[in-house]
Amino acid sequence: MIEYHLPVMAKECAEYLNLRAGGIYIDATVGGGGHSRYFYEKEPEIRLFAFDQDDEALSQASKTLENYNPVFIKSNFRHLRTELALRKISAIDGILFDLGVSSHQIDEAERGFSFDKDAPLDMRMDRENELCAKQVVNEYEVRELRRIFKEYGEDNLSARIARTIEEERRKQSIETTGDLARIIEQVAGKGSKESLKTKVRIFQALRIYINDELNALSFALQDAINILAPGGRIVVLSYHSLEDRIVKNTFRTAEQDCLCPTSIINCICDHKSQLKVLTKRPVLADKEELQQNIRSRSAKLRAAEKKGE
Ligand SMILES: C[S@@+](CC[C@H](N)C(=O)[O-])C[C@H]1O[C@@H](n2cnc3c(N)ncnc32)[C@H](O)[C@@H]1O
CATH class of the missing domain: 3.40.50.150 (Vaccinia Virus protein VP39)
Structure with missing residues (x-):
C-alpha cells in the first residue's frame, strides 16, 4: 500500500x-x-x-x-x-x-494541486469553501493575478505570466492544471530546471491564496x-x-x-x-x-x- x-x-x-x-x-x-x-x-x-x-x-x-x-x-x-x-x-x-x-493531497490528481497530472483547477483544502483556482485564474484582473504570483510565489515572471493568462483566457477558458502549466511554459520555456521552478512557484502562489x-x-x-x-x-x-x-x-x-x-x-x-x-x-x-x-x-x-x- x-x-x-x-x-x-x-x-x-x-x-x-x-x-x-x-x-x-x-x-x-x-x-x-x-x-x-x-x-x-x-x-x-x-x-x-x-x-x-x-x-x-x-x-x-x-x-x-x-x-x-x-x-x-x-x-x-x-x-x-x-x-x-x-x-x-x-x-x-x-x-x-x-x-x-x-x-x-498532491498525489490525488482531482484535487488540482499538481501540474504533473491534468485535472480540474481546484486547489481547495476544504472542499466546502467556494473559491477555487479556476475562478481566480479565469476571473481575476491581471493586476491582482500578478500580485498573487509575486507575493506568494516570489517569481520574477509573475507579470508576464499574468498577462499571458489574460490573453489565453480570452480565447478559451482555462479549465485544468495542464492548461495552466502550458501557459506558464509559454513564458518560462519547457523542460528546463528554471521553468519547473516557475511552475512550482505559480502553483504554490495560487494554493496559498485560495486557502488563505x-x-x-x-x-x-x-x-x-x-x-x-x-x-x-x-x-x-x-x-x-x-x-x-x-x-x-x-x-x-x-x-x-x-x-x-x-x-x-x-x-x-x-x-x-x-x-x-x-x-x-x-x-x-x-x-x-x-x-x-x-x-x-x-x-x-x-x-x-x-x-x-
Ligand atoms: C503536511 S499535511 C500534515 C501531515 C500529517 N502531519 C501526517 O503526519 O500525516 C498538512 C495537513 O494540514 C491540513 N491543513 C493545512 N492548512 C490547514 C489549516 N489552515 N487548517 C486546518 N488544516 C490545515 C491539510 O489539509 C493537510 O491535511
Missing part, C-alpha cells in the same frame, strides 16, 4: 513537544495521522485534539488512529481557540503545526501561544520561506520584552516576553530521512516554550 503521507521529523517533533502522560496536545494539521500516531506510541496517555480542514484527511487519520482516542475537529486551525473553548479547553501543553498539503494560508498561520500561531500553559511547547514544520518567515518573526516578537522603537527610552508598550525560543536556527531533517522522504528536504522545524510559573 502506498503510504498516505510520511510524517516529517516525527522523532524531533515528539522530543520538542516534551510529551507527558495526561497532557493536552493539539495536532493542528493531522493529515493522515502519522505524527499523531507517533506521539501516541511514545506516550499513550496523552489527550489529543486533531484538526484538519480536509474531510478526506480526517477520514484517513481516524483509520490510522483507530487504536487511540483523539478528538477529531473538522476546522481550519485559524479557529483553534474557539473550537477548543467549545470543548472546554482553555490551556494546552503542546501543539504541532505541520504546514501545507499532504503527499496524498499565511493569514490563517499568523492568527493561529498567536492564539496557540496565548493558550499554551506555562512550560507548554509549540512546534512548527514549514516548507517554504514565506511560512518560515512568519514563524520566525512571530516567535521572535513573542520572545521580546519590549517592542518600542529604540528611540523610546522608557517602555510604553508593556509587551511582556511570552516565549523562549528553543531552536535558534531551524532544525533540518537528518541524512537518513532526507534519503527516505523527499518532502523532508524543504522542511524547517522551529520550536518554542511558553514562559511562566
